[in-house]
């Protein structure tokens with residue numbers, strides 16, 4: 001069954017620490033999660049730990065095994081095989097060729113990222129790299145609370161309004177012309193005002209959300 005609601009079905013291939021974490025979180029949120037791994041013990045463990053709704057032992061490099069297990073019927077498949085590059089690439093290719101609309105694959109190196117994109121992964125994650133960058137940013141720019149990377153050059157950032165912006169309006173600061181940034185929201189009494197007016201006064205210590213190029217965001221006085 002394919003829909004946008006909680007009927008959405010997920011499969012996780014590979015039950016290492018990453019795959020288990022994804023499956024457990026989806027399962028806790030009430031989604032139907034099919035987990036597979038070539039290691040029988042990991043499959044049994046996933047079932048006994050209630051990480052998955054269903055779990056199967058199979059070799060995901062075999063298209064027939066994936067078809068038979070119903071993997072090709074899923075809305076989203078997460079290929080969580082980081083350390084076995086060949087298996088990860090073949091599995092991703094199999095799942096895309098099987099017609100799965102949304103395939104997320106885990107990479108363990110830059111070249112692995114490229115290969116996964118080449119074989120059709122819709123979204124590639126490289127958690128060790130991404131987490132390392134996030135940590136470095138939070139250490140050097142503690143005023144940035146949250147960052148969503150839209151593509152390698154553009155982001156949406158939630159930040160603490162700096163001292164220099166205190167008591168000034170969005171128009172007054174000319175954030176668009178001076179910084180190339182658009183303000184999406186400004187926080188007020190624990191809530192966000194979306195699309196704030198240009199005469200909205202900014203207050204230091206509260207939060208705002210901006211969208212723009214990374215090099216513009218990095219010029220903010222944070």
Ligand code: ATP
Pocket residue numbers: 013014015016017018019036037038039042058059060061080081082083084087106108
């Ligand atoms: P971590 O534990 O750090 O998250 P990881 O996500 O990189 O590591 P791997 O060590 O790559 O995980 O292993 C993921 C799982 O994939 C393992 O449990 C392994 O048994 C399983 N696996 C490897 N090859 C296949 C395959 N061909 N078919 C099914 N499962 C496989």
